Each structure stands twice: as C-alpha cells, then as structure tokens.
Amino acid sequence: MSLLAPPLSLYIHMPWCVKKCPYCDFNSHGLRSEPPPYADYIDHLLADLDADRVDFAQALVGRPIVSIFFGGGTPSLFAPELIERLLDGVRERLPFVDDAEVTLETNPGTVEHGNFDGYLAAGINRMSFGVQSFDDDKLKRLGRIHSSNEAEAAVKSAQDAGYRNINLDLMYALPQQTLQGALADVDHAALLQPTHISHYQLTLEPNTAFAANPPPLPDDDHAWAMQEACEQRLADAGYGQYEISAYAQPGRRCTHNLNYWHFGDYLGIGAGAHGKLSDAGNGQIHRRWKTRHPRAYMEAAGAVSRIGGDSTVEASERPFEYMLNALRLIDGVPMREFAERTGLPLERIGPALATACARGWLIENGEQLQTTALGQRFLNDVIASFLD
Known part of the structure; x- marks a missing residue:
C-alpha cells in the first residue's frame, strides 16, 4: 500500500507565560525582570520556517495549510501587530486553503480586552481560552493568574469583538473537587455559549511542582464519575463529544486537532515545537523537533542547531502511533x-x-x-x- 499525503497543518510555539503553573509540563518559561524579545522571536520563527521548507521541499509540494495553531506558553503575550506580521510572513511562504482555521491560545489574565479586535484583524479566526475552572479557590490551587469573573469578561469581550469560534479549556478532578463542583464548571462554561469545550482530567505529570508535592486529588472512581456526569451535562447543553476530551456545537469541531487525531501532518516552528511530515515520494514519515530553550533556539537563527532532533517513524512503529491518535475519536x-x-x-x-x-x-x-x-x-x- 502506498503512503498518501494527509492534510497539512502548522503549529507555532510561543514559549513565554506570566507564571509557570504547578501542573504544567509544557515547554513554557515564566517572565523575568526583562521582557522577552517578542519582535525578534517573530523573525526567528520565519527563519525556522524557511529552513524547514528547504529541508522538506519535496514533501511540501502542492500541499496547502488547513490549520494553524498558536500554542504555548501564552501566545496572547504577543501583540496583535506581531501576530499579523508573522501570519503575513507565513502566507508569503505557504499556500492556505480558503477556510483555514487559525487558533490562538490565550490566558484570560493576559489579554487586554481591546486586543481582540486586533487579533481578529490579524487573521486569528478561532480563540482558545485556558479557563480551567470557574471556581476561584480551584484557580488559586492551580496557580492561575485570573479569576472566574475575569475569564467570563474576557470571553464576552471576544464575542463582542466578533469572534464566533471560541474554545474553553476546562479541567476536572481538581484538588478536593466534588462532583457538584465539576458540574458547576461545565454549566458555567455552557452558559457562555462557546462553540467548543475541551474538558480533560488533571493529571500529575513528571517534573512538575504538583508531581513533587501532590495535592489531594479525587480517586479514579470519583474522577470517572465526574467524566461521565459532565459528558451528559455537555450533551444536554448541545455539545457533541467527538474525542475523549473534546466537545463541540454542530459544525464546530477543531480542524487542527482533528488533523492530529487522524494522523495528519504538521510543521512545527518555535522553541521545542514538534512536527510530523509524510513524504509520499519515498514512503517515509519524518518527525522533527526544535531546540527547547528559547535563548538557544534564537541563537541558532534558523541554522541546523535550531533542530533538537530528527527521526523516521519506522514501519514497526506506525500502527501504535496511528492508534495512539485515531482511537481517541468517538465516531x-x-x-x-x-x-x-x-x-x-x-x-x-x-x-x-x-x-x-x-x-x-x-x-x-x-x-x-x-x-x-x-x-x-x-x-x-x-x-x-x-x-x-
């Protein structure tokens, strides 16, 4: 059987955040006394993309971008004009499908409400809010810098600015959370009428502050009860589950994540970003990841040293890697x-x-x-x- 080229996405990693959360194992770096070199980082992202385009020229021929995802860190620390400059640069280098989905992750505590107009004008057509909970006590336990009221105000402000495609991230099985508390979070989220809700269990990841000093979490049986009850509550509110942790209103499933779950391809640019690319010409599936630390990544200036590693997905690994993604899909x-x-x-x-x-x-x-x-x-x- 010949390998066919699947849809192609682009992941862009923005590595800085105001403060590292104790549960987070992502490649994120809290702000220090001096502000990060945001504008310079945009230049390095484009240089990274240029170099990848040369390295993977054959595999990229005739393949437009179907989705872009700005992840982090906290991408909303970057001003709209910087995001616009980056997206303009990407468009100059790669073709887009007409309805390409472009998502920006944001922390409700880092976005000035007037910025949503700017992000929309820059080309961001989907906003993803890291709310996690609407319980202020739980937010403090999670190390979040926003309150429930600030989260609600930020979502409404984005809607007022014209956003019609919004995701809210929610966690359950939080420290000392009850079933009633988990359901209250889901109910609060649904009242805001986002088009998409990501609802996932808090887990203790290695090399995090929570792993070193575990908080009191609900046991597995209680966590499962929360998941089942919240699934039903979301269904009653009109959100169909299409993946283990993803729920959407009709026609609003996330294109970018669906491409991951269908073992699609994606370029990854930015500090610590991962990519996967299928080359139908030689039947190979290639993975590449970038140097993790922002300073080392930027010092590479698009050179080979920006690459943290390369590997080929061998035939013996492909069944597991495919199923790792595809079996999460409910349908x-x-x-x-x-x-x-x-x-x-x-x-x-x-x-x-x-x-x-x-x-x-x-x-x-x-x-x-x-x-x-x-x-x-x-x-x-x-x-x-x-x-x-």
Missing part, C-alpha cells in the same frame, strides 16, 4: 485510512485488531474502526495492544 475512523496514513496493509494489524474486538474494546465492521465505551475507559490498554 472512529475509516478502515481505509490506516493504510493511507501509514503506508501499511491492514493485515499488518489483523491479530491485534481481532484481540481488541474479542475483548470488547473495539468495533470493526469492515468500513469503520471504532472504540467502544469500554475501550474508551481503558484506552491506554487498547492502544498498547498495537505496540510491535
């Missing part, structure tokens, strides 16, 4: 997509597929592969069954 994926995105025949995963179906984890009808409710609960075990 499943077309069976033909496995061969198209991995370049491997479906027979390659026949035994593992049969075992997972026999255990009640998956449903396979010849056209669609779908995780059952039981499989969703034990998703890590399901995915692990596709390891080589």
Whole structure:
C-alpha cells in the first residue's frame, strides 16, 4: 500500500507565560525582570520556517495549510501587530486553503480586552481560552493568574469583538473537587455559549511542582464519575463529544486537532515545537523537533542547531502511533485510512485488531474502526495492544 499525503497543518510555539503553573509540563518559561524579545522571536520563527521548507521541499509540494495553531506558553503575550506580521510572513511562504482555521491560545489574565479586535484583524479566526475552572479557590490551587469573573469578561469581550469560534479549556478532578463542583464548571462554561469545550482530567505529570508535592486529588472512581456526569451535562447543553476530551456545537469541531487525531501532518516552528511530515515520494514519515530553550533556539537563527532532533517513524512503529491518535475519536475512523496514513496493509494489524474486538474494546465492521465505551475507559490498554 502506498503512503498518501494527509492534510497539512502548522503549529507555532510561543514559549513565554506570566507564571509557570504547578501542573504544567509544557515547554513554557515564566517572565523575568526583562521582557522577552517578542519582535525578534517573530523573525526567528520565519527563519525556522524557511529552513524547514528547504529541508522538506519535496514533501511540501502542492500541499496547502488547513490549520494553524498558536500554542504555548501564552501566545496572547504577543501583540496583535506581531501576530499579523508573522501570519503575513507565513502566507508569503505557504499556500492556505480558503477556510483555514487559525487558533490562538490565550490566558484570560493576559489579554487586554481591546486586543481582540486586533487579533481578529490579524487573521486569528478561532480563540482558545485556558479557563480551567470557574471556581476561584480551584484557580488559586492551580496557580492561575485570573479569576472566574475575569475569564467570563474576557470571553464576552471576544464575542463582542466578533469572534464566533471560541474554545474553553476546562479541567476536572481538581484538588478536593466534588462532583457538584465539576458540574458547576461545565454549566458555567455552557452558559457562555462557546462553540467548543475541551474538558480533560488533571493529571500529575513528571517534573512538575504538583508531581513533587501532590495535592489531594479525587480517586479514579470519583474522577470517572465526574467524566461521565459532565459528558451528559455537555450533551444536554448541545455539545457533541467527538474525542475523549473534546466537545463541540454542530459544525464546530477543531480542524487542527482533528488533523492530529487522524494522523495528519504538521510543521512545527518555535522553541521545542514538534512536527510530523509524510513524504509520499519515498514512503517515509519524518518527525522533527526544535531546540527547547528559547535563548538557544534564537541563537541558532534558523541554522541546523535550531533542530533538537530528527527521526523516521519506522514501519514497526506506525500502527501504535496511528492508534495512539485515531482511537481517541468517538465516531472512529475509516478502515481505509490506516493504510493511507501509514503506508501499511491492514493485515499488518489483523491479530491485534481481532484481540481488541474479542475483548470488547473495539468495533470493526469492515468500513469503520471504532472504540467502544469500554475501550474508551481503558484506552491506554487498547492502544498498547498495537505496540510491535
């Protein structure tokens, strides 16, 4: 089976934030006494993109960008005019589809309300707010710099500025959170009528402050009860679940994340950014990640030293990597997509597929592969069954 080139996205990493949250394991760096070199960083992002375009020229031919995601850190620390300069530079270098989705992550405590007009004019057509909770006590425990009232005001301000595509990030199973508290967060979010809600469990990640000094979290049974109850409450409010932690109003699923979950391709620029690119010409799938520290990344000035590492996704790794993403989707994926995105025949995963179906984890009808409710609960075990 030949490898087919999937849709192509662009991830842009903005590494600075006001303060590092104790649960965060992302490549983010809190502000110090001197402000970061925001304008210079834009130049380095474009130099990084130029170098990647040279390195992957063959694999990029004829492939427009379907989505862009500004992640961090806190991208909203960058002024709208800097975001506009960057997006203009990207458009000069890469083709876009007409309805390309362009998302900016923002912390409600870092955006001046007047800036939303500027971001919209710059080309940002989807805003993602890291709210996490509407309980001020829980926000303090999470180390967030905003209050519930500030989060609500920021969302309403973005809507007033003309944003019609807004995501809210919410966490559940927070320190000493009750089921009623988790449901109250979901209800508060739904009242604001965002088009999309990301609802995910707080987990203790290695090398974080919470991992070193764990807070009192609900146990697994209570966390599962929160997940099930919140899923139903979101459904009642008109948000359809389409991925383990993603809920959307009709027609508002996130293009960028869907491309990840369908094992699509993405260029990654910025300090610590990761990318994945399929080269249909030689049947290879390539991964590249950039140097993590912003200073080292900028000192590289688009040179080879900006690259933190390169690797090829070998045939033996592709089933696991594909399933790691695709099995998160509630509606499943077309069976033909496995061969198209991995370049491997479906027979390659026949035994593992049969075992997972026999255990009640998956449903396979010849056209669609779908995780059952039981499989969703034990998703890590399901995915692990596709390891080589």
